[in-house]
Amino acid sequence: MIVFPNAKINIGLNITERRPDGYHNLETIFYPLMIKDALEVVESDKLKFQSSGIEIPGSTESNLCLKAYHLLKQDFTDLPAVSIHLHKHTPIGAGLGGGSSDAAFFIRLMNDLFKLGLDAEDMMDYARRLGADCAFFINNKPVYAFNKGDEFEPAELDLSAYQLALVMPPAHVSTAQAYGGIKPQLSTTSLKELVKLPVAEWKHHIKNDFEKHIFEAFPIIGEVKTALYDAGALYACMSGSGASVFGIFDKQPDLKHLETGNQVFYNL
Ligand SMILES: C[C@](O)(CO)[C@H](O)COP(=O)(O)OP(=O)(O)OC[C@H]1O[C@@H](n2ccc(N)nc2=O)[C@H](O)[C@@H]1O
């Protein structure tokens, strides 16, 4: 069975409180983005994992697909061994949730392949144990997210009338490093309300709290955001903890000048 785990962007990100467990409460809007990996799983005599495409840092055992397999195996002890092939296309250290998506799609695939009988809530509970971003990819629809970013309310948001472009600068930001530099602050108006404003108004109201200190550490990322506004973006923002930056345009932008040194994705 083969599936195509897609990425996400965060439209705004308010880090509101530090939690006693060391994590942070936040609010954000998750929006699915059509940059995709390919994930193939077949039943096998023993558990195997191989990847192709972009090189994934870290050990094979730390791959979120294998972590998801072991998590399911704890409860489904008869689960057969599988051979996993992940073709990695989504940039890593990008704030696009690529690894989280692989894990969530893996859980969905295993549920279908081996008829585990899990509903969406059950799968989200497994996903939450693998990472804060992971649960979103179970339903994979635009949502307002709160608490650790793993509790959701539906968001009525459809950007299909716009052109989305994404730029990945030559910088890699680790999520833990990004949270390390943050000073949480309660927000005055909820993103849930702000996102109802016209897209052209968002730049005056919707922010990503990571941008300030990440732009200081990696000036290139802030420069990319400026370049997206210069190219006519109605709204531009770093996604999650970075390093990628997306722009929302009312027509196909000309970003040729950004293609040297950056990876640019169009028609998302
Ligand atoms: C930045 C975002 O991508 C926004 O959607 C997410 O909050 C990150 O989610 P994620 O990559 O799935 O994060 P996890 O793998 O659960 O956690 C990585 C590290 O980020 C920090 N972390 C993550 C989520 C959160 N709500 N508070 C945190 O402080 C913790 O230091 C944690 O050790």
Ligand SMILES: Nc1ncnc2c1ncn2[C@@H]1O[C@H](COP(=O)(O)OP(=O)(O)OP(=O)(O)O)[C@@H](O)[C@H]1O
């Ligand atoms: N399937 C996977 N794909 C990519 N990275 C993975 C995967 N499984 C585990 N990882 C680990 O996750 C790390 C990437 O985490 P990081 O938090 O930097 O990602 P990100 O792209 O910024 O996504 P997020 O939006 O979830 O923060 C990699 O260095 C790698 O070690």
